[in-house]
Amino acid sequence: MSDWTETYRPTTLSEVRGNNKARDQLEEWAKTWDDHRKAVIVHGSPGIGKTSAAHALANDMGWPVMELNASDDRQADVIKRVAGEASKSGTLTGGSGGRRLVILDEADNFHGNADYGGSREVTRVVKSAGQPIVLVANEFYDMSQSLRKFCETIEFRDVSARSIVPVLRDICRREGIEFEEDALRTIAEATSGDLRSAVNDLQAVADGASRLTVDDVVTSERDTTEGIFDFLDALIKEKDAHGALLAAYDVDETPDDLLNWVEDNVPKDYSGGELADAYEFMSNADRWLGRVRATQDYSFWRYATDNIAAGVAASRREPKGGWTRYGPPSYWSKLGRTRGKRDRRDAIAQRIADREGASVATVRQEILPFLSAMTHLCRNRDLTVAMTAAYDLDEKEVSFITGSGADTNKVESVVADAAERRAQETVEHSGSAFFDAPDSDETDSSEKDESTTTETASLEDTFDDAPSSGATSSADGDESADSSADSTDEATDEDGSAEETDDDGQSGLSDFF
DSSP states (O other), X not given: OOOHHHHTOOSSGGGOOSOHHHHHHHHHHHHTHHHHOOEEEEEOSTTSSHHHHHHHHHHHHTOOEEEEOTTSOOSHHHHIIIIIHHTSXXXXXOOGGGOOEEEETTGGGOOSGGGTTHHHHHHHHHHHOSSOEEEEESOGGGSOHHHHTTEEEEEOOOOOHHHHHHHHHHHHHHHTOEEOHHHHHHHHHHTTTOHHHHHHHHHHHHTTOSXXXXXXXXXXXXXXXXXXXXXXXXXXXXXXXXXHHHHHHTBOOOHHHHHHHHHHHGGGTOOHHHHHHHHHHHHHHHHHHHHHHHHOOGGGHHHHHIIIIIIHHHTOOSOOOSOOOOOOOHHHHHHHHTHHHHHHHHHHHHHHHHHHTOOHHHIIIIIHHHHXXXXXXXXXXXXXXXXXXXXXXXXXXXXXXXXXXXXXXXXHHXXXXXXXXXXXXXXXXXXXXTSOOOOHHHHHHHHXXXXXXXXXXXXXXXXXXXXXXXXXXXHHHHHHHHHHHHHHHHHHHHHOOOOOOOSSSOGGGGGGO
């Protein structure tokens, strides 16, 4: 049996159900693409027809499709080769007007080791694309901020049960299956807005049957999760403490992330005493989360959730109404802005840790601050050069530690001197690896000649200085001794091989300096 979700996939935008406004926005984006030349992000819950709408759009516009989805390799080189080439301008493989549609499915999942560099490359492709691009995502805020700002956005909402029922009815008629209207309505209501799941449930129930009744529909309740914005609305405006706690269990967020969401959005509706009480409960939650991090005992999570959900809801003192624009935590955007700096810091710390035999955490907390203080603005230039040579740092890394500009002459000269120093140390520690050893016969011969010459000169000096007579007086002996001492002092002063030293027993210290 074929998959009904593929068999009955909409072929035109007019067949897309439940998102008429989003469908019209997508069509308008395609028709005016030559005016704005921007990519579009289509986001919403799984199974509501985002990818189907993109393919239907391509059919309506007469554009061939180039698709990259979750089953493909997501590394930067693959993105560049597939999506990058497909997005270039050209008419050989293009459809109407020389256009083709590039679809990047699950665009919110470009992260992790397998997707190294993928998100950055997608952003580059989007900025320079010569063809229309549709990025399909389930979680809009899981995408990088730099990518989001270069695209238009269209939100697809969950499909209502009354929009799902006509789709199921049409499938039953095409398959020749009789049905009870209540049976279709039961399936539609059980899928919580997921049209794809509703079609799959219908196929599972109707398999081998000629008539579908309510009794035949035995679909179990789905394990659904509540969206974070719906939860915030319920927590801050609607639910009591018990209801807010139950709603928190249905949100697919850890208590750490939940605390960040609530902390940033509560002040938009709470004020005065109720805001103070809410922050008191959130501070208690933060203490429990700190205990989790310290002990790795995740059973404490429930106490944090109690304070985040029940405590904040109990802090409400008056009814809240109207619509509030909630947003993602500012802490996340701060992390996004500082990600480049943190990556550079960690790369430097890892290199120092490998050399010094320390942990990366120790280097970050103890060693890097000292290096930064001692080499601030490269003022201690010799130390900065030594540090750069020891850890093989480049201009940006030296700039990061010292606080100097990466493109200044000072930093560039430091890096150049460090490279020269490393090369010199390599030669010094290489022994005779870079030089030819002298011939042993020649060495022995030269040493022998030099030794002979020295000995001859010594003998000649001895005979020249010897007295003419063997008998000497004591006075002559004293005079000779004084003359010998003076001669020795003069020789010492002339060749500079010895210095006058004080008789304090400390003359050996000069060997250490």
